[in-house]
Amino acid sequence: MQRSLSEFPQPAVAVDLALMSVSGARLKVLVLHRTDAESVGGRWALPGGFVHIDMSLDDAVARVLRDKANLDSAYLEQLGTFGALDRDPRGRVISVVYFALTSTAKLRTAMDGKSSLKLADIIVPWEGEQGGPISIANGQGITLDLAFDHDVILGHVVKRLRGKLDYSTIGLELLPPRFTLRDAQEIHEAILGRKLGKPAFRRKLLDRGLIRATGEREAASAFRPAELYERIDRH
Amino acid sequence: MQRSLSEFPQPAVAVDLALMSVSGARLKVLVLHRTDAESVGGRWALPGGFVHIDMSLDDAVARVLRDKANLDSAYLEQLGTFGALDRDPRGRVISVVYFALTSTAKLRTAMDGKSSLKLADIIVPWEGEQGGPISIANGQGITLDLAFDHDVILGHVVKRLRGKLDYSTIGLELLPPRFTLRDAQEIHEAILGRKLGKPAFRRKLLDRGLIRATGEREAASAFRPAELYERIDRH
DNA sequence: CCAAAAGTGTTGCCGTTACACCCATGT
DNA sequence: ACATGGGTGTAACGGCAACACTTTTGG
Numbered sequence: 431m432q433r434s435l436s437e438f439p440q441p442a443v444a445v446d447l448a449l450m451s452v453s454g455a456r457l458k459v460l461v462l463h464r465t466d467a468e469s470v471g472g473r474w475a476l477p478g479g480f481v482h483i484d485m486s487l488d489d490a491v492a493r494v495l496r497d498k499a500n501l502d503s504a505y506l507e508q509l510g511t512f513g514a515l516d517r518d519p520r521g522r523v524i525s526v527v528y529f530a531l532t533s534t535a536k537l538r539t540a541m542d543g544k545s546s547l548k549l550a551d552i553i554v555p556w557e558g559e560q561g562g563p564i565s566i567a568n569g570q571g572i573t574l575d576l577a578f579d580h581d582v583i584l585g586h587v588v589k590r591l592r593g594k595l596d597y598s599t600i601g602l603e604l605l606p607p608r609f610t611l612r613d614a615q616e617i618h619e620a621i622l623g624r625k626l627g628k629p630a631f632r633r634k635l636l637d638r639g640l641i642r643a644t645g646e647r648e649a650a651s652a653f654r655p656a657e658l659y660e661r662i663d664r665h
Numbered sequence: 666m667q668r669s670l671s672e673f674p675q676p677a678v679a680v681d682l683a684l685m686s687v688s689g690a691r692l693k694v695l696v697l698h699r700t701d702a703e704s705v706g707g708r709w710a711l712p713g714g715f716v717h718i719d720m721s722l723d724d725a726v727a728r729v730l731r732d733k734a735n736l737d738s739a740y741l742e743q744l745g746t747f748g749a750l751d752r753d754p755r756g757r758v759i760s761v762v763y764f765a766l767t768s769t770a771k772l773r774t775a776m777d778g779k780s781s782l783k784l785a786d787i788i789v790p791w792e793g794e795q796g797g798p799i800s801i802a803n804g805q806g807i808t809l810d811l812a813f814d815h816d817v818i819l820g821h822v823v824k825r826l827r828g829k830l831d832y833s834t835i836g837l838e839l840l841p842p843r844f845t846l847r848d849a850q851e852i853h854e855a856i857l858g859r860k861l862g863k864p865a866f867r868r869k870l871l872d873r874g875l876i877r878a879t880g881e882r883e884a885a886s887a888f889r890p891a892e893l894y895e896r897i898d899r900h
Numbered sequence: 901c902c903a904a905a906a907g908t909g910t911t912g913c914c915g916t917t918a919c920a921c922c923c924a925t926g927t
Numbered sequence: 928a929c930a931t932g933g934g935t936g937t938a939a940c941g942g943c944a945a946c947a948c949t950t951t952t953g954g
Contacts, residue, residue: 438717438718439718440675440676440677440678440718441675441678441716441717441718442675443675443676443678443759481676481748481759482673482676483673483674483675483676483757484750485750486748486749486750487746487747487748487749487759488748488749490748508745508746510743510745510746511722511743511745511746511761512722513716513721513722513723513725513761514721514722514723515719515720515721522718522719524678524716524722524761526746526748526759610906611906611907612905612906627943627944627945627946628906628907629907629908629909629944629945629946630943630944630945632907632908633908633943634942634943652904652905652952652953652954653903653904653905653906653951653952653953653954654904654905654906654907654950654951654952654953655905655906655951655952656905656906656907657906657907845933846933846934847932847933862916862917862918862919863933863934864917864918864919864934864935864936865916865917865918867934867935868916868935869915869916872915885925885926887925887926887927887931887932888924888925888926888927888930888931888932888933889923889924889925889926889931889932889933889934890924890925890933891932891933891934892933892934
């Protein structure tokens with residue numbers, strides 16, 4: 431069995447990272463402009479990297495997060511593993527995909543100066559949790575070509591986010607340390623792709639006991655300022 | 666990039682299969698007695714196999730299902746990928762885990778004569794969807810030692826099954842083509858590890874429109890025979 | 901005092917649960 | 928006739944959503 435490690439040609443193992451955020455009421459993903467091989471050059475791809483023999487999968491994702499996205503922490507979750515024979519035209523690569531969630535505030539400072547990175551808009555062509563590939567666009571609505579099977583992978587990410595949104599805390603992972611309830615609602619609406627009722631949303635979030643009012647108010651730009659809330663971290 | 670396939674030592678990629686079933690009101694899993702390496706010999710493990718360079722992940726699972734479990738079809742779903750450095754004492758192996766569901770009727774005929782296979786009882790030491798490793802036992806309540814991290818993996822399988830049970834059709838995958846509503850309830854109770862109310866269960870299942878009454882009755886052993894139902898397969 | 905957005909109280913709907921009952925069958 | 932498990936009706940409960948309302952701020 432140990433022999434099969436060296437005797438036969440092995441598939442390569444990579445991790446790919448879908449780093450998601452919400453800004454301006456839109457769901458976003460961090461993509462990287464590829465210029466390396468002719469077959470993928472000019473397209474956009476999720477940041478990733480190979481899994482070396484002395485790295486655990488967790489090590490490998492942490493490394494991608496740090497080296498490619500310039501972040502040292504984020505909510506991370508394994509999505510699934512993609513292993514079709516022809517998914518990478520340059521060779522046989524099995525990719526273990528994770529997604530990460532952060533606030534755009536943190537993400538924008540991390541991206542500062544890195545010109546090959548872009549925070550693309552996500553365009554979901556289906557409703558609810560139906561599923562299927564999605565596409566991405568720049569701020570002006572121009573579609574950006576995705577490399578490999580990353581359109582399918584991102585479809586799975588959106589499906590997972592929509593499915594877990596109301597029985598988990600993933601919605602809160604996209605918020606900065608302090609936020610208003612309207613911020614939280616905007617994030618939920620961006621992920622689900624539909625409007626929610628204000629009173630229902632407020633109560634559901636508060637009844638779950640995961641957030642706490644700070645007593646402070648947002649810096650009012652106009653009209654009544656909303657109260658700032660923060661997460662209660664159960665250790 | 667293609668060079669990294671050969672220049673550096675690569676982790677090996679395997680698929681492992683958790684073939685689950687319910688019989689006698691207990692959740693079961695198919696395990697294989699390992700005698701190969703000293704470090705794992707004597708223990709029980711999930712059937713698995715390496716992913717060769719010309720096999721997709723789907724090919725690899727199908728092969729394990731056929732060669733190791735002697736089945737040519739079953740409900741299959743990817744669970745996740747496990748890649749800790751020390752999970753296999755014999756070398757660096759990343760394992761993509763799938764679970765499969767079948768009726769015990771089908772499974773028992775497939776296992777016929779294969780003496781290294783055992784259909785072990787699953788012992789869940791936690792309630793609900795809390796999670797954590799589980800253990801397995803033979804019919805007499807004697808614990809069987811699991812190899813590798815398969816105790817943790819099976820914990821994830823049970824958690825996934827419990828989580829998906831009432832918004833998906835996985836419960837029906839464990840039933841033979843024709844079944845009574847009591848059979849279905851028994852399967853749900855075995856997975857959840859708790860009793861359910863009969864009227865509530867009946868109605869929920871029927872209202873979902875996934876099963877149809879056949880008009881026929883079970884072969885009555887005693888008292889009133891129950892009606893036989895079958896799945897409605899949406900193509 | 902007005903406009904606009906924050907935040908709350910009330911009501912009604914719907915799905916689920918619990919309990920009690922009736923039905924069908926073999927002995 | 929009766930014991931036993933199959934199958935159904937009904938009423939109470941609780942979560943969720945819609946609506947209307949009050950409150951607070953800047954101008």
